[in-house]
Amino acid sequence: MLHSHAARCSTPCAPSGWRPNETRSGPQSVGGSNVLHFSCRRRWHEASSSSSSKLHIASEICSRRSSRRSAGANASAEVERSGPEDVEVRKPEPPPFKCLTSWTSQYNNIVILEGAEDSPSHYAGCRILLLDSSGNVHSVYRRATAWTKSYWDEFAAFPAVIPDGPVAILGLGGGTAARLLLELWPSLKLEGYEIDQILVDNAREHLGLAELESPTGDGGVLRVHVGDALADTASVDGGFAGIIVDLFAEGEVLPQLRDPETWLALKSRLRPGGRIMVNCGGACVEKSDSKSDVENGTWTWEDGAASKDATLAAMALSFPGQLNWRKMENSEADNVLALTGDVPDLDAWAAAVAEELRAGILAWKPYK
Known part of the structure; x- marks a missing residue:
């Protein structure tokens, strides 16, 4: 038949490319060891293979972090050679994602991230749900549209x-x-x-x-x-x-x-x-x-x-x-x-x- 028609942290985060180094029962709070930290994978893949769309964007964040580390190291070396008054050290770019909440339940590791509005990522300005140890994207929420292109x-x-x-x-x-x-x-x-x-x-x-x-x-x-x-x-x-x-x-x-x-x-x-x-x-x-x-x-x-x-x-x-x-x-x-x-x-x-x-x-x- 055819018919007509909780807690927040400012840690840089990315879906399907960053992993919590520790999990806690309950939302993570800002500061100290309670901040949710993520470690970067060594291998990346663009795919759309499960309820998680597997649209991996963490590589861009990895490269940004790497660039910031390199820039910081070079700037520090220049300061040692020329003095701090001769060097303009650029402020680090704001993270493209922030962690809104993180929980460990009986069934899942649950992480919800929010993309920065000005991020070049596919997920700019939206929220994404990551689940289980694979950290796959299981839901996408955009306030402006219900379409996901997935x-x-x-x-x-x-x-x-x-x-x-x-x-x-x-x-x-x-x-x-x-x-x-x-x-x-x-x-x-x-x-x-x-x-x-x-x-x-x-x-x-x-x-x-x-x-x-x-x-x-x-x-x-x-x-x-x-x-x-x-x-x-x-x-x-x-x-x-x-x-x-x-x-x-x-x-x-x-x-x-x-x-x-x-x-x-x-x-x-x-x-x-x-x-x-x-x-x-x-x-x-x-x-x-x-x-x-x-x-x-x-x-x-x-x-x-x-x-x-x-x-x-x-x-x-x-x-x-x-x-x-x-x-x-x-x-x-x-x-x-x-x-x-x-x-x-x-x-x-x-x-x-x-x-x-x-x-x-x-x-x-x-x-x-």
Whole structure:
């Protein structure tokens, strides 16, 4: 069916490229050992492979720090040779990011950063949520726009190919996908599932999640549920019209999503005509080998294609002849989305959604 359309620190921080040298239970405060410090990785990669978009920008901060260190060392040497009155030492550039809050919960290392308005980064002027030891970007919040230019936007095309009814988001994070969904489909009823209460509380305070919990003028709203998104209790009477699955840990899809039984259970929670749209991840998974690796900035890369392919294969067994897929545009990590059900009329689907989503819709094809 097609439808028409807490605490703050000033430490320079960067997503997916800086790691806390120590974690604390609770927000970090300014000053002394309570300031959240980050160590820089030695290897960088531009990708878009999980609920974290993996758009790495820490390298620019590393280079800035390196330049400042070099400039400071050269200036100090010049002072020794010529005297301080002959040398103008430039003030260090302001950090492109600041840490708004950092927590260690039962489930996650949670860090929320805010980009400086004048930063040349893709994240200038917005807030980003980093989770787990991989430090991947799991949510993006821009006050001025709900568009992210990343995979979250693609979920906003989903309501055009499902029946009327509530839509579940399994893996709500900071609410990035829900924000654009409610902007483009203001009568939509969303049921968001997130396992981490501390994450939800921080998203309400720093990422605008609380705004989505107030009904729109057309009656659309996000209801937040704290708990296991794959539990039997993550359901509604009559079934969901659609289920969005965006469940990741340590940079890759949850292991349960590689089991056909998981998809059969989710299938049973759909109403007639309902579909599931899934972020299956990509070809690159970023991991640390040990605590010492985190501290010295050494990171390894693993092939994420195996978990991505296993997820698609499990879905194909549970939805025989009823699975479609597409590769994200401009994704070096081979990021893939999946959609259950018959292949929609792509032209009609594209005509029913915002212009920004049309090109991606035409890339959907049956999974074989």
